[in-house]
Amino acid sequence: MSEDLTIGENKSSITWTINTNIYNRNVPDTFLSKTFSVCDRSNNHGICRLRLTRSSLEITLENVGNNKITLDGEIQFCKKQSTVFTAKFYEYINEYIKWTINNQTINNQTGVYLVKLNLNSPCFIIDQDLLTKFRAYIKDDNAAETKETARKETPDLSTDLEKLLYEGKYSDVEIISSDGEILKCHKALLCVRSPVLEAMFSNDFKEVSSGQIKLNYFDTEVVKDLLSYIYTGMPKHLEDNAEILIQAGEQFQMEALKEICGKHLIKKLTKDNVLEYLALGDKYRQQDLKEASLEMIVKNAKDMKEDTKFTEFAINNPELMVEAFSALAFK
Template structure:
């Protein structure tokens, strides 16, 4: 790490002061990085980030080296001894561990040896939690391995059915052995079914015959391991299951997956799904695509039926189009 990190008193800013003495003693490498710092975004996701500067071209980078995606907005400043080399505002951009933010300085007046500090200001309600986690990358690798081992062990527990105390009956009559404490911990709806005066308590069975067996298995895969095994095939129906069993994280996983599959041909269907099951990211992305491709979508044979069945969504779409 080259330099020192300082968090502002109101925790909305952090300053990375570059260790320029190190430059003259050792000749800094082509890329230098700060220590990591932890951030809380507007959705209460916690990320582990770091700042970096590359030599050629002169560029500043904001990386997320944690496992959770975060969405940040604010301002970045890159300063030499007196003038500000770069000052740029950015609005609510998603940062993942494979999608950093980058700003390039398009000038030959400055190089890495002339940079004194970088200041990052976050828009409320985002804030910095702490700084100086020198082994963040190592911690991430260790945490990832532990999470993987835990998922594997719980998947084995589900598959083998050891110590099970409740059964789920599927549409074709297949019985899946499960564990009340895990089901209850993952879904408030299942917890209520297994805790109160429901027939499931006395019978030791839960009937889920309104979902296909493979969907139930994928739902249980999410409950036990945190990820459905066949998301590609079951994302739409699992979005419904996430709504029914009050699993917001499952709905978010399905929503993000469906966003990647958005096209002009399916956007009306996905817009309706996002609205029906209150998956706001999917709904927002679908509305944006509708606005962007309004002419083509209006000519789709499915448009009239969609407009008749979803008048409120049509109002939202036209409102968004008006403000384009």
């Protein structure tokens, strides 16, 4: 099985390619695309992903970010190049929109399936290629010769960038936390570290037109930790903030930050928080955290089945419970 996600040249469409037999019970019941950023008619920015549920033949457009968005467009499901399902929509997306495909339109064969999302102007999809382009631009053709020098300079660079952050010298943008504290930052660094922030500046979002970014959903300590990661590569207070920083990593498309948080949360796993961490691992695609959580559930199945929280979680998260029971069956 292989999957791919491509953005159209005009940034108004995205195509998710799935190459598998969706009737094969040996493949996962649920396929998830990579996340992608969208901008709606009101310049609200959202983080979305596509979901295909094999057993029920349902397509879901999920909003996994913190901002609520209103999108206008069309969803298509194609077998190879033949469109077998189309639905137009203009909806406020709090969590998701779901469509069911008529299974009579799909025969039981392995092949290439396409899920196409087309947005109507002024909605658009934000290009995610900034980091790739930047890294290609700064690539040193003599990297082997300069590797040792770079290794020696890295600690000083991290220290200097941290100093630049906390002294606020030469700053050209301000970030305001939910409790009103203003933190002076540097636009170039923000853009290089986050495709989302780069898109906000490049497209003149209303949030940054005044030279300020208001993060109404993160308090000062979390924003400081987020900036610590942006400037130095590591949050300072991961122990206290990992659960919400993983959400920030999703919001600003910082995959490495999500991985740091996911690995840290594995160390904090207990019977009391395992359900919460299982949900986090699934939502933010941190497979190590998800698998560690499932393993703990399997090991403590007898105790957990008596817990009312487990029953409530099972009702609200049936797909994750199927995975948990499957893991238990193979114990």
